[in-house]
Amino acid sequence: MAETPHLRPDPEQPGCWRAVGDWTLAHAAHLEGLQGPHDGDGTTVLDARGITQMDASGAMLLWRLARAAGLSGGEALRLREDHAPLFAAVEGICLNPPRAVVKDYGVRAMLSRIGATVEDYAREVIALVAFGGEALLTALRIGWNPRRWRITSTVSHMESVGLDAVPLVLLLSFMVGAVVAFLGAEVLAEFGAEIYVVELIGISFLREFGVLLTAVLLAGRTASAFTAQIGAMQSGEEIDAIRTLGLDPMELLVLPRVAALLLMLPLLTFLAMMAGIAGGITIGTTMLGISPEMFIARLHETMEVRHFLTGMAKAPVFALVIGLIGCLEGMQVQGTAQSVGERTTSSVVQTISLVIVIDAFAALWFMEMGW
Amino acid sequence: MSAPKVPVKPRPCDFSTPAIEVRGLVNAFGSQVVHDGVDLTVNRGEIVGVVGGSGSGKSVLMRAILGLRRPQAGTVRVFGIDALADDESSRLAIETQTGVLFQGGALFSSLSVLENIMVPLKEHHGLSDDLMHALCWMKMRLAGLPSTAADKLPAQLSGGMKKRAGLARALALDPPLLFLDEPTAGLDPIGAAAFDDLILNLKRSLGLTVFLITHDLDTLYAICDRVAVLADRKVVACAPIAEIERFEHPWVQEYFHGPRGRAARREA
Numbered sequence: 001m002a003e004t005p006h007l008r009p010d011p012e013q014p015g016c017w018r019a020v021g022d023w024t025l026a027h028a029a030h031l032e033g034l035q036g037p038h039d040g041d042g043t044t045v046l047d048a049r050g051i052t053q054m055d056a057s058g059a060m061l062l063w064r065l066a067r068a069a070g071l072s073g074g075e076a077l078r079l080r081e082d083h084a085p086l087f088a089a090v091e092g093i094c095l096n097p098p099r100a101v102v103k104d105y106g107v108r109a110m111l112s113r114i115g116a117t118v119e120d121y122a123r124e125v126i127a128l129v130a131f132g133g134e135a136l137l138t139a140l141r142i143g144w145n146p147r148r149w150r151i152t153s154t155v156s157h158m159e160s161v162g163l164d165a166v167p168l169v170l171l172l173s174f175m176v177g178a179v180v181a182f183l184g185a186e187v188l189a190e191f192g193a194e195i196y197v198v199e200l201i202g203i204s205f206l207r208e209f210g211v212l213l214t215a216v217l218l219a220g221r222t223a224s225a226f227t228a229q230i231g232a233m234q235s236g237e238e239i240d241a242i243r244t245l246g247l248d249p250m251e252l253l254v255l256p257r258v259a260a261l262l263l264m265l266p267l268l269t270f271l272a273m274m275a276g277i278a279g280g281i282t283i284g285t286t287m288l289g290i291s292p293e294m295f296i297a298r299l300h301e302t303m304e305v306r307h308f309l310t311g312m313a314k315a316p317v318f319a320l321v322i323g324l325i326g327c328l329e330g331m332q333v334q335g336t337a338q339s340v341g342e343r344t345t346s347s348v349v350q351t352i353s354l355v356i357v358i359d360a361f362a363a364l365w366f367m368e369m370g371w
Numbered sequence: 372m373s374a375p376k377v378p379v380k381p382r383p384c385d386f387s388t389p390a391i392e393v394r395g396l397v398n399a400f401g402s403q404v405v406h407d408g409v410d411l412t413v414n415r416g417e418i419v420g421v422v423g424g425s426g427s428g429k430s431v432l433m434r435a436i437l438g439l440r441r442p443q444a445g446t447v448r449v450f451g452i453d454a455l456a457d458d459e460s461s462r463l464a465i466e467t468q469t470g471v472l473f474q475g476g477a478l479f480s481s482l483s484v485l486e487n488i489m490v491p492l493k494e495h496h497g498l499s500d501d502l503m504h505a506l507c508w509m510k511m512r513l514a515g516l517p518s519t520a521a522d523k524l525p526a527q528l529s530g531g532m533k534k535r536a537g538l539a540r541a542l543a544l545d546p547p548l549l550f551l552d553e554p555t556a557g558l559d560p561i562g563a564a565a566f567d568d569l570i571l572n573l574k575r576s577l578g579l580t581v582f583l584i585t586h587d588l589d590t591l592y593a594i595c596d597r598v599a600v601l602a603d604r605k606v607v608a609c610a611p612i613a614e615i616e617r618f619e620h621p622w623v624q625e626y627f628h629g630p631r632g633r634a635a636r637r638e639a
Binding site for chain 1: 480481497498499502505506510512513518524526542544545572577578
């Protein structure tokens with residue numbers, strides 16, 4: 001039934017070409033390769049009445065061949081009556097061809113992309129600062145009016161952000177504490193100073209690892225969740241619905257999340273510190289011959305409370321970074337499923353990098369200040 | 372490990388049989404029976420409008436014909452091919468012979484309009500990039516979209532343009548049979564009338580057969596050759612609209628002689 005389409009000169013009628021067969025999409029690849037008549041080779045008629053089946057794709061290919069030969073109009077291009085309306089419809093469209101797609105792979109394109117990326121980063125920073133300011137203003141505005149605090153929502157987020165993360169934070173901190181104690185003891189044993197493992201674990205977990213591990217973990221776990229939740233609402237026009245109902249998405253969605261993080265991240269940090277020290281004690285007892293009593297007694301002797309405070313002081317800052325970036329990225333989602341994915345990735349990358357950068361500068365600052 | 376994949380050839384269609392033949396179709400969700408013995412024939416080259424109250428199973432019927440849903444009993448033939456058969460060549464034949472415009476457009480949200488139209492072509496045919504681009508652009512214009520819509524994402528389109536983009540994608544494989552699920556729902560009257568015109572023009576120029584689910588009385592009067600009424604879990608009538616109006620059935624009488632039905636009839 002399906003006939004391979006052909007286009008060839010009629011041997012009996014000079015100046016006449018005949019098109020036969022099925023001019024359909026199924027044969028489009030074959031049709032595209034057909035050699036037709038050329039403009040000025042004496043061809044006056046293209047007889048397409050032998051075409052058995054024609055669809056829109058076939059009509060377009062026929063139109064291309066006819067145009068290449070300069071043939072158009074009723075006499076030069078003969079069509080079967082039932083094909084004429086289709087061909088006319090396609091011809092009407094093809095007479096206004098699409099603008100050529102110019103793809104520039106050159107230096108200019110590269111420079112403009114670099115420029116656009118830099119501008120994007122600048123905008124992100126400004127947007128984050130503005131968003132932080134807006135959140136602060138909203139918090140101040142509703143601060144003196146406890147009836148507008150979203151207690152239920154905040155507590156629910158505290159559970160998913162804080163309580164649900166406890167096992168993970170404990171496990172990871174314990175593991176890292178054990179590894180640090182073990183590796184530290186290897187080196188310290190060369191000086192016969194294994195007992196200094198206590199200071200190593202104490203200072204590193206109280207000042208750095210406790211809060212850093214917790215923040216990195218929550219950046220991956222919570223910032224992504226915030227972005228995806230708010231992003232899905234944004235693409236479903238729920239945020240717009242909230243606005244038109246006279247409510248403030250900042251008050252309804254952002255503040256409860258940020259508040260939950262501000263409350264829970266310090267608590268989780270404290271747990272991480274304790275778990276890390278527990279990891280150190282475990283290694284000390286089992287492999288270094290430092291009994292738990294000795295470990296804790298030495299901690300009491302050597303640790304100052306300032307180590308604990310400098311570590312804890314960073315927790316609310318990291319909580320703000322994670323909460324604000326997570327929510328801001330969610331607000332910037334633009335309707336598509338892909339956009340939600342891109343924004344979620346971006347929020348995790350931004351929060352983790354920013355947490356580590358802030359931590360590094362804070363470490364320097366606290367050292368210089370002698371805190 | 373496995374034998375080299377032999378490309379499955381679509382089973383040849385028999386274009387002398389009706390485009391759609393549904394016999395004794397039974398569809399049920401648990402104990403809730405939606406269809407109980409539905410018979411429907413759609414001949415080649417006609418536009419059949421399917422009407423029925425909410426929940427009467429219009430979309431379920433469409434999904435059963437397309438093989439998206441397995442009915443409890445009955446036969447469905449599309450161009451003579453058993454639509455309920457499991458073999459790949461039958462499935463492929465039906466998939467390439469039918470185009471579907473879903474209610475919400477169902478455009479791929481991460482692809483531009485032109486890329487959306489290209490998806491089926493890329494999957495089914497080994498065409499050069501240039502030709503594919505030109506063909507898709509032609510389909511897009513055929514569906515009445517301006518050239519500027521080509522690079523837009525679905526989220527940037529209005530409701531009417533989304534429907535047109537969905538129609539363009541449905542037309543990508545030049546299918547002889549088109550399924551439209553409420554094409555004019557949610558469009559303003561001017562946009563809806565333009566869409567009706569578009570479907571009528573496409574039917575005339577491309578020789579399409581159209582299975583049209585609609586609530587829009589104006590569409591029924593303007594473009595449908597026949598109207599099938601789904602009520603009481605069956606197709607109670609399938610005839611030109613002038614005959615359906617006079618059909619003695621409480622739902623049909625209320626539908627066509629209620630205030631909206633009267634207004635649409637006056638205009639037609």
